[in-house]
Amino acid sequence: MSSLLVRPHEPDTQGKVLEVTPESAGWEYVGFRVHRLTRGQRIEANTGSREHCLVLVSGRATVTCGEHRWEDIGKRMDVFEKVPPYCVYLPDGVSFAVEATTDLELAVCSAPGFGNHEPRLIGPDRIKRSTRGSGTNTRHIQDILPETEPADSLLVVEVFTPAGNWSSYPPHKHDVDDLPNESKLEETYYHRLNPSQGFAFQRVYTDDRSLDETMAVENGCCVMVPYGYHPAGAPHGYELYYLNVMAGPQRVWKFTNDPDHDWITKQ
Numbered sequence: 001m002s003s004l005l006v007r008p009h010e011p012d013t014q015g016k017v018l019e020v021t022p023e024s025a026g027w028e029y030v031g032f033r034v035h036r037l038t039r040g041q042r043i044e045a046n047t048g049s050r051e052h053c054l055v056l057v058s059g060r061a062t063v064t065c066g067e068h069r070w071e072d073i074g075k076r077m078d079v080f081e082k083v084p085p086y087c088v089y090l091p092d093g094v095s096f097a098v099e100a101t102t103d104l105e106l107a108v109c110s111a112p113g114f115g116n117h118e119p120r121l122i123g124p125d126r127i128k129r130s131t132r133g134s135g136t137n138t139r140h141i142q143d144i145l146p147e148t149e150p151a152d153s154l155l156v157v158e159v160f161t162p163a164g165n166w167s168s169y170p171p172h173k174h175d176v177d178d179l180p181n182e183s184k185l186e187e188t189y190y191h192r193l194n195p196s197q198g199f200a201f202q203r204v205y206t207d208d209r210s211l212d213e214t215m216a217v218e219n220g221c222c223v224m225v226p227y228g229y230h231p232a233g234a235p236h237g238y239e240l241y242y243l244n245v246m247a248g249p250q251r252v253w254k255f256t257n258d259p260d261h262d263w264i265t266k267q
Contacts, residue, residue: 031110051113059104084124111153111247175227198238
């Protein structure tokens with residue numbers, strides 16, 4: 001079994017079905033977990049030393065943090081509706097609560113926080129949408145927390161890959177602290193498939209192949225990318241969604257393509 005693949009489990013008392021921590025991943029920055037809450041279920045937590053981005057993957061909720069209250073937010077009832085989600089940014093050192101007003105899939109993205117920002121709602125109107133690639137390399141991007149938006153460490157983005165297409169392709173990496181050429185960023189990929197019984201593939205590998213793992217990812221799986229190139233492919237008949245969380249010593253996304261495959265960008 002791959003050491004980079006995290007599979008979901010049955011919900012615990014907090015509705016948590018999946019979690020990656022710096023300790024479980026063996027890295028320094030990125031944390032990620034998913035809660036599946038039923039209508040009326042409520043969770044409470046403290047951000048501790050980490051800033052958070054709460055992504056309402058599907059469903060609606062009321063989110064509170066101190067004097068801030070966002071009532072019954074959310075519009076997307078199925079992630080494959082492809083409309084931008086509602087999200088909430090929370091700094092480190094605050095308590096918060098989430099109450100599901102419908103059945104809710106909630107992603108909690110975290111990274112080191114330094115107290116530089118206030119809690120805020122990130123509504124669909126704040127999320128930039130774009131398309132990358134062409135042909136069978138086409139995918140659709142929804143930038144939730146890009147480097148142009150305020151945060152201390154977190155970078156968060158959604159990607160929709162049509163059936164039969166490749167994504168994070170040609171293979172690229174961001175594992176060297178060598179700005180302005182490349183930044184060092186850990187990353188998680190949270191995968192969803194449509195229809196849900198589908199699967200996709202993701203490979204994580206280095207130039208010298210000291211790391212080289214190819215995984216069949218199913219609906220609800222998470223892939224950890226500590227370093228190396230990390231392309232993903234969706235088979236015919238199955239759309240692929242993934243939610244990316246990145247963080248590192250500097251909040252900049254600069255990547256390097258695998259030189260063996262960089263020719264693809266020049267076609």
